[in-house]
Amino acid sequence: MNGVKGITDKLVDWLVVSAVSGLGPARIRQLLQNMDVEDLRQMLEHEPDALPLPESLLRGKLVPNLSLIESALSWQQSADNNYIVTLDSPDYPCLLKQLSDPPTIIFVKGDINALKFPCISMVGSRAASHTGLQLAYKLAGELSASGFAVVSGMAIGIDGAAHQACIDKGGRTLAVLGTGVDVIYPRRHKKIYEAIQSNGAVISEFWPGTKPFAGNFPKRNRLISGLTLGTLVVEACRKSGSLITARLAMEQGREVFAIPGNILSGQSQGCHDLLKNGAKLVENVADIIEEVSALSAFHLEELNKRHHIGGEKASDLPFAPLLASVGYETTSLDVVVEHSGKAIDLVLEQLLELELQGWVAVVPGGYIRLKRS
Numbered sequence: 001m002n003g004v005k006g007i008t009d010k011l012v013d014w015l016v017v018s019a020v021s022g023l024g025p026a027r028i029r030q031l032l033q034n035m036d037v038e039d040l041r042q043m044l045e046h047e048p049d050a051l052p053l054p055e056s057l058l059r060g061k062l063v064p065n066l067s068l069i070e071s072a073l074s075w076q077q078s079a080d081n082n083y084i085v086t087l088d089s090p091d092y093p094c095l096l097k098q099l100s101d102p103p104t105i106i107f108v109k110g111d112i113n114a115l116k117f118p119c120i121s122m123v124g125s126r127a128a129s130h131t132g133l134q135l136a137y138k139l140a141g142e143l144s145a146s147g148f149a150v151v152s153g154m155a156i157g158i159d160g161a162a163h164q165a166c167i168d169k170g171g172r173t174l175a176v177l178g179t180g181v182d183v184i185y186p187r188r189h190k191k192i193y194e195a196i197q198s199n200g201a202v203i204s205e206f207w208p209g210t211k212p213f214a215g216n217f218p219k220r221n222r223l224i225s226g227l228t229l230g231t232l233v234v235e236a237c238r239k240s241g242s243l244i245t246a247r248l249a250m251e252q253g254r255e256v257f258a259i260p261g262n263i264l265s266g267q268s269q270g271c272h273d274l275l276k277n278g279a280k281l282v283e284n285v286a287d288i289i290e291e292v293s294a295l296s297a298f299h300l301e302e303l304n305k306r307h308h309i310g311g312e313k314a315s316d317l318p319f320a321p322l323l324a325s326v327g328y329e330t331t332s333l334d335v336v337v338e339h340s341g342k343a344i345d346l347v348l349e350q351l352l353e354l355e356l357q358g359w360v361a362v363v364p365g366g367y368i369r370l371k372r373s
Helices: 009-018 025-031 037-046 055-059 066-077 112-116 130-145 158-168 187-199 216-226 242-251 266-276 285-307 333-340 344-356
Strands: 082-086 105-110 119-123 149-152 173-176 201-204 230-233 255-258 360-363 366-369
Touching: 009 037, 009 066, 009 082, 009 105, 066 082, 082 112, 105 112, 105 187, 112 201, 112 344, 119 130, 119 158, 119 216, 119 242, 130 149, 130 158, 130 285, 149 158, 158 173, 158 187, 173 187, 173 216, 187 201, 216 242, 230 242, 230 266, 230 285, 242 255, 242 266, 255 266, 255 285, 285 360, 333 344, 333 366, 344 360
Parallel strands: 119 149, 119 230, 149 173, 173 201, 230 255
Antiparallel strands: 082 105, 105 201, 360 366
């Protein structure tokens, strides 16, 4: 398959491994701790019994579904803005990679560079009140203007309002689907689906062509929270699926935000429960940005543990020249790009890394450098 644009032997290895029934993301990640993806594919094809897998799996046939692979490759070739991003790709979102069960492949339709922006997810009721929809639209627009990409699930209600605000403001938004990336669901959001792709992206871990299935939507929620520094629940009753996303965010060590509502309204009970359990109360975007800066320091500690680094000085950083372009007062992205002389996509990637390491923080209007001992 070499010679076809975007298709490499390495990509095919990832697709083959991912298309084997019974091997989920968590198990594949465990296997890849002791071998690379090429070796894993070879062992699955020639020595499956030598793999450290449960007997129940070994008794079955560890054979990839070739039709899935062919359809995925055909989908990738069908449009210039269709991408298959593998776990070892530089385009794979670094926060998502921190999960215990990150997808081995994700299908992306739109602007691939949108994956490199710091993200906040926004979720809430499908049957949202007028006030809830207004709040979601207002906060999503302000987050977008502050340099964040807003992540949601493209459902009706709060999700749709959040996506629409980013589209209207010319900002970036990511829609994580519970279907194949080429399946528009709900159909009423066809215009949102198409508009997202100009500055943002539609994302799915499910193979192209996958139709709506109830069990896939809770599964995709871990990506909505996993892509982001924090999750904001705008409006939710006690049985809302949004609370699944909030719980996953807590388990992932991400921040959870909630907006209080009328105590007599059942539509805000879920948010009130979250606030009782430690979620950050949000009245405006500044409440979110303030907390996210502290969360970046937490991710620095986790990043250091994973990569065995610590105690570095600013001058030792691989991105030290870029860091010098960010001042202790708000510095716009345009100024950072001009001062650094680097391409904007590289600047965004390195700024995100510096943010995760606690050297800079996103603020309204750009970035600031953080003082560190």
